[in-house]
Amino acid sequence: MVLDAADVHRALVRIAHEIVERNKGTDGLLVVGIHTRGVPLARRLAAKLGEIEGREVPAGALDVAMYRDDIGMRPPQATHDTELPFDLAGKVVVLVDDVLYTGRTVRAALDALTDFGRPRAIQLAVLVDRGHRELPLRADYVGKNLPTAPGQAVRVLLAETDGEDGVLVEDAPRKAVV
Amino acid sequence: MTRLLLQGGRLVDPASRHDGVADVLVDDGRVAEVGPGLDGTGAEVVDCGGLVVCPGLVDLHVHLREPGREDAETIETGSRAAALGGYTAVCPMPNTDPVADNAGVVEMVAARGREVGLVDVFPVGAVTLGQRGAELAELGAMARSAARVDCFSDDGLPIREARLLRLALEYTRAFDAVIADHAQDASLTDGAQMHEGEVSAMLGLAGWPAAAEEMVVARDLLLAELTGGRLHLCHVSTGGAVELVRAAKARGVRVTAEAAPHHFALTDEAARSYDPVFKVNPPLREKADVEAVRQGLADGTLDAIATDHAPHAREDKEVEWAAAPPGMLGLETALAVTLTELVEPGYLDLVTAVERLTAGPARCRRLPGHGGPVAPGAAANLAVFDPAAAWTVDRARLASRARNTPFHGRELRGRVVHTLLRGAFAVRDGRATR
Amino acid sequence: MQKHLLSAADLTAADITRVLDTAAHLAKVTDRAIKKVPTLRGRTVCNLFFEDSTRTRISFELAAKRLSADVINFSAKGSSVSKGESLKDTAITLEAMGVDAIVIRHGASGAPWRLAEWVEAVVVNAGDGTHEHPTQALLDLYTMRQRFPGFDGLKVAIVGDVLHSRVARSNVLALTTMGAEVTLVAPPTLLPARVETWGAAVSYDLDAVLPKQDVVMLLRVQLERQRAGFFPSLREYARLYGLDARRLDAMADHAIVMHPGPMNRGVEIAAEVADSIERSVIADQVANGISVRMALLYLLLGGPEVVA
Numbered sequence: 001m002v003l004d005a006a007d008v009h010r011a012l013v014r015i016a017h018e019i020v021e022r023n024k025g026t027d028g029l030l031v032v033g034i035h036t037r038g039v040p041l042a043r044r045l046a047a048k049l050g051e052i053e054g055r056e057v058p059a060g061a062l063d064v065a066m067y068r069d070d071i072g073m074r075p076p077q078a079t080h081d082t083e084l085p086f087d088l089a090g091k092v093v094v095l096v097d098d099v100l101y102t103g104r105t106v107r108a109a110l111d112a113l114t115d116f117g118r119p120r121a122i123q124l125a126v127l128v129d130r131g132h133r134e135l136p137l138r139a140d141y142v143g144k145n146l147p148t149a150p151g152q153a154v155r156v157l158l159a160e161t162d163g164e165d166g167v168l169v170e171d172a173p174r175k176a177v178v
Numbered sequence: 179m180t181r182l183l184l185q186g187g188r189l190v191d192p193a194s195r196h197d198g199v200a201d202v203l204v205d206d207g208r209v210a211e212v213g214p215g216l217d218g219t220g221a222e223v224v225d226c227g228g229l230v231v232c233p234g235l236v237d238l239h240v241h242l243r244e245p246g247r248e249d250a251e252t253i254e255t256g257s258r259a260a261a262l263g264g265y266t267a268v269c270p271m272p273n274t275d276p277v278a279d280n281a282g283v284v285e286m287v288a289a290r291g292r293e294v295g296l297v298d299v300f301p302v303g304a305v306t307l308g309q310r311g312a313e314l315a316e317l318g319a320m321a322r323s324a325a326r327v328d329c330f331s332d333d334g335l336p337i338r339e340a341r342l343l344r345l346a347l348e349y350t351r352a353f354d355a356v357i358a359d360h361a362q363d364a365s366l367t368d369g370a371q372m373h374e375g376e377v378s379a380m381l382g383l384a385g386w387p388a389a390a391e392e393m394v395v396a397r398d399l400l401l402a403e404l405t406g407g408r409l410h411l412c413h414v415s416t417g418g419a420v421e422l423v424r425a426a427k428a429r430g431v432r433v434t435a436e437a438a439p440h441h442f443a444l445t446d447e448a449a450r451s452y453d454p455v456f457k458v459n460p461p462l463r464e465k466a467d468v469e470a471v472r473q474g475l476a477d478g479t480l481d482a483i484a485t486d487h488a489p490h491a492r493e494d495k496e497v498e499w500a501a502a503p504p505g506m507l508g509l510e511t512a513l514a515v516t517l518t519e520l521v522e523p524g525y526l527d528l529v530t531a532v533e534r535l536t537a538g539p540a541r542c543r544r545l546p547g548h549g550g551p552v553a554p555g556a557a558a559n560l561a562v563f564d565p566a567a568a569w570t571v572d573r574a575r576l577a578s579r580a581r582n583t584p585f586h587g588r589e590l591r592g593r594v595v596h597t598l599l600r601g602a603f604a605v606r607d608g609r610a611t612r
Numbered sequence: 613m614q615k616h617l618l619s620a621a622d623l624t625a626a627d628i629t630r631v632l633d634t635a636a637h638l639a640k641v642t643d644r645a646i647k648k649v650p651t652l653r654g655r656t657v658c659n660l661f662f663e664d665s666t667r668t669r670i671s672f673e674l675a676a677k678r679l680s681a682d683v684i685n686f687s688a689k690g691s692s693v694s695k696g697e698s699l700k701d702t703a704i705t706l707e708a709m710g711v712d713a714i715v716i717r718h719g720a721s722g723a724p725w726r727l728a729e730w731v732e733a734v735v736v737n738a739g740d741g742t743h744e745h746p747t748q749a750l751l752d753l754y755t756m757r758q759r760f761p762g763f764d765g766l767k768v769a770i771v772g773d774v775l776h777s778r779v780a781r782s783n784v785l786a787l788t789t790m791g792a793e794v795t796l797v798a799p800p801t802l803l804p805a806r807v808e809t810w811g812a813a814v815s816y817d818l819d820a821v822l823p824k825q826d827v828v829m830l831l832r833v834q835l836e837r838q839r840a841g842f843f844p845s846l847r848e849y850a851r852l853y854g855l856d857a858r859r860l861d862a863m864a865d866h867a868i869v870m871h872p873g874p875m876n877r878g879v880e881i882a883a884e885v886a887d888s889i890e891r892s893v894i895a896d897q898v899a900n901g902i903s904v905r906m907a908l909l910y911l912l913l914g915g916p917e918v919v920a
Binding site for chain 3: 371374375376378379380381382383385387451452453493496497498499500501
């Protein structure tokens with residue numbers, strides 16, 4: 001376990017403050033989590049942002065299964081609901097995911113998001129950046145930089161989905177299902 | 179002419195009740211001598227050790243498609259297929275184009291068979307003109323023609339009118355001929371695609387109930403009884419039909435009956451693939467019917483195994499089920515299917531199986547020189563086969579022009595080694611001689 | 613999931629649930645400004661329709677297009693098929709064109725099975741003869757799931773010409789897989805042989821069955837069946853098996869009526885109830901049809917096999 005529950009909490013608090021600082025407040029801000037674990041993280045961030053600035057920040061969920069670039073090469077992924085109950089025009093969207101790795105999921109998320117509208121800007125917050133980018137993408141907010149070998153797997157546990165918070169690095173070869 | 183000594187084989191000759199190792203000496207197209215340890219001087223010795231020697235097989239029911247559908251089969255390709263199956267005599271049905279309903283066509287078919295010279299061809303003449311079921315064809319002319327037709331059938335089609343079948347049964351008493359009926363009630367089977375049962379209901383294909391065959395069999399038996407004529411029932415396929423024949427024979431009705439290998443080897447489950455290679459008339463039936471046919475062949479209710487060899491051009495069967503014509507190949511696989519499905523599991527012993535393929539069919543019609551007995555003076559129409567040889571049916575390697583065998587890919591036991599027609603090899607070492 | 617969707621029996625309960633869940637998510641695509649996702653971009657889906665069916669064909673076409681696939685429509689009329697080109701020849705042509713999926717509707721039972729022998733593409737059965745119509749069953753189940761919590765123990769009556777109905781066969785298979793209790797109601801002449809082996813109850817008495825049902829699915833009665841003598845007259849059929857206002861009243865309050873469409877007013881459904889039912893049910897089915905077919909195309913073409 002490279003991050004325990006306390007580490008995760010601190011990272012989220014720090015990211016929330018960074019978001020407020022960079023955007024000079026939370027006016028016109030939307031937080032959108034990428035399924036699956038990005039969604040509870042987005043909700044927590046939105047709640048934290050709401051606490052800091054004293055006003056509610058809307059949270060949404062984005063399913064990218066239909067936008068992946070490896071369709072036809074692997075078994076079809078399970079689909080989930082996309083909930084974007086707001087107009088994106090003129091807003092700053094902070095995309096949230098648990099792990100940033102090759103960058104392909106983020107690319108899919110960018111395509112998916114732009115099919116819903118045209119935000120003023122899109123920023124990316126991730127709990128863990130494990131390196132090995134295959135596309136020219138970077139995160140704006142990173143909880144922890146975790147250098148890893150390609151054969152390793154990074155597993156994020158969240159109370160909402162796994163009963164506890166934490167980040168594990170495993171050597172067992174597991175298909176990266178992001 | 180050649181002298182041959184078929185040496186050391188197990189001679190199975192039902193007509194003379196012979197089953198035991200014996201040599202057969204053939205001279206000048208006839209059987210010269212039969213017995214153990216014969217002297218082979220001056221003869222070519224053919225080693226038949228471990229093999230069965232029997233009369234050449236007789237097929238009462240084939241479709242050779244010539245004239246008219248030579249793209250599916252010709253008398254030549256059909257003869258070759260027959261010889262490779264151990265047959266020395268075949269009876270082609272008249273549903274050709276033109277229909278064999280007159281002396282000219284039957285003579286042409288018989289002559290062509292003689293010309294090819296691989297098997298003896300005994301044409302079946304049509305009962306009605308054009309097989310239209312309206313008026314009798316010139317049965318007498320066909321009987322007295324060079325083809326000497328003594329069996330008439332409208333096979334492919336049922337004889338719908340009882341009145342007409344009655345007339346045919348009566349009329350043919352004059353030349354001691356047989357009427358072979360294809361028992362199928364037209365109105366109950368209108369648009370039918372396969373046997374009516376659980377499988378047809380699930381597959382969404384209109385069904386042919388067993389009753390549609392049985393009610394016509396019952397009618398035909400009553401008419402045979404009424405007229406004293408000779409009746410033969412083609413391709414009996416249902417348990418009920420077997421039962422009717424059994425009861426009729428017990429009453430003394432002059433009836434003979436045949437069953438096809440596909441009706442004792444396959445069930446309607448085969449249709450689940452929707453591959454029309456399994457589409458046939460009468461259709462493949464249920465397990466209980468298959469069992470009844472096997473029993474019928476075992477106890478002699480069914481006299482003969484007849485293939486109903488029905489070749490179809492490849493493109494005719496490579497279509498959706500409803501669009502395909504019914505019919506399956508049978509000549510090259512009949513013996514093996516009989517051995518594998520009837521003898522091996524113990525329904526019939528080898529002698530009885532050979533009987534149903536030789537002497538039994540020969541009793542149903544006049545086929546001089548065929549069916550045995552294998553005795554001095556008889557024409558040397560013989561088959562030699564290896565009862566244990568295992569082989570896998572490959573539709574691409576059949577001698578028939580067509581490929582619609584339902585046994586493609588199946589492993590069978592029993593392979594023909596030699597077939598002799600009047601002492602000359604039609605098949606030698608598993609290959610046709612021409 | 614199997615490679616092709618030929619029969620409703622090809623789908624396990626898990627497969628069916630998967631399809632319905634995915635359809636529910638994809639239904640939202642229709643509500644977006646851009647009614648498209650790029651999922652099947654570059655793939656080609658061919659609608660091979662040997663029978664007229666504008667509704668089903670358009671449903672598949674829209675489903676494919678919403679997934680960004682290219683669509684070719686091949687209708688038998690006016691094509692080389694009417695000039696005598698066989699199904700096999702057509703299959704070979706399509707194969708040479710490199711289509712990824714063929715959606716076939718054909719008048720002969722079993723045609724999709726033959727097609728699957730001749731092509732590498734994924735084959736989807738959109739209705740074969742009097743045999744099956746699996747995508748219709750899936751959309752029917754989807755519609756049921758919108759109204760009821762689950763299928764286990766759900767009481768569904770299927771009323772009408774079961775013998776000739778591909779919708780009935782596929783629905784019986786799918787519903788029994790999901791644990792529903794199916795009752796078939798029809799005159800004896802319109803029930804298939806050995807129907808008691810189908811895992812559904814059978815009744816000739818609609819009035820006895822109606823009050824207990826959660827779903828009443830009416831099958832279309834084709835007029836030529838009366839001409840072929842399966843029942844004496846349309847009037848007698850309507851009297852014994854037609855859904856009229858009185859029978860509608862006898863149904864439970866929560867029960868729904870379904871019909872695969874188009875309706876024969878005055879035969880399987882009385883004119884006075886047809887309109888209100890048509891409005892509520894048919895509209896749903898059209899929208900649901902697209903979502904279900906999108907889900908199917910995604911799951912069948914989306915990759916080697918479905919991940920649990």
